Amino acid sequence: MAMKILILGGTTEATALATALKDEQHFDPLLSYAGATRSPRPAPIPWRVGGFGGAEGLATFLRDGGYDALIDATHPFARQMKRNALAAARQIDIAFCPINRPAWTPRPGDDWTMVPDMQSAALAIGTTRRRVLLTIGQKDLAAFRAAPQHAYLVRSVDPPAPQTMPPDATSLPLRGPFRLDDEFALLTEHQIEIIVTKNSGGRATEPKLEAARRHGLKVIMVERPPLPDWGESVEDADQALAWLHALASTKRGE
Ligand code: NAP
Secondary structure, eight states: OOEEEEEEEESSSHHHHHHHHHTTTTTTEEEEEOOOSSSOOOOOOOOESSSOOOHHHHHHHHHHHTTSEEEEOOTTOOOHHHHHHHHHHHHHOOOOEEEEEOOOOOTOOOEEEEESSSHHHHHHSSSSOOEEESSSSOOOOOOTTTTOOOOEEEEESOOEEEEGGGSSEEEEOOSHHHOOOHHHEEEEEEEEOOOEEEEEOTTTTTTHHHHHHTTOEEEEEEEOOOOOOOOOOSHHHHHHHHHHHHHHHHTTOO
């Protein structure tokens, strides 16, 4: 019988793994979205939307659904879901594979300021008015409302609610992946002086860093929250697929 797999998604890795599993006969995968964006990318496999009700709810979902494995392919900044996934996996002792996408690291020519959180990021822009590209999603704008002297271009998948925006801010609703040429042109067109980003890692949104390097712009890099105590993890969808194949072989007694 095919192994039932739950993939916690909302990332390029989750979509890549789902695509790879689409035609695999040994697996019966379900992709889970939080419902954070208005129109999630259509999935190549069966999918569901919405929270489970904490770690307990997730454990119940997995147990009642007869799942064989849990893949945490959530974003590096999805701190709560990562904790819930680990707690649920331990509670019901299900095979568990977290994907830990490598963080970005600065290259020669980069001018990065690393900060621990959004408040520090807003402070690091400085007191002088700057034209700032915010690529931090739509949930964390409060810190920048407290720095109203700057002009912000806010790029996020969905437009933020107007009342959450800093006073001088323009919304640019766009979903990645982004191309280097387009990123370079965007920085030129909007005369951006500083970029604020989370250290998401991954290739889909990396071209903005190369574009910033070519423009000689400062990047304020918000560091990741601490990772849960996973023990072992994999780095990408290919490795998660290999982990699943190894698990399936073990179950078949090969
Ligand atoms: P979060 O703060 O860690 O999670 C908040 C709650 O949302 C969780 O407790 C859970 O609710 C629900 N949830 C999160 N991911 C879920 C999933 N894949 N399936 C079902 N429920 C989920 O998460 P977040 O940072 O808001 O991220 C939400 C989603 O957006 C995740 O799928 C993540 O991969 C994706 N994403 C996040 C970022 C980011 O910067 N944070 C960037 C790109 C994509 P219950 O406790 O009720 O189960």
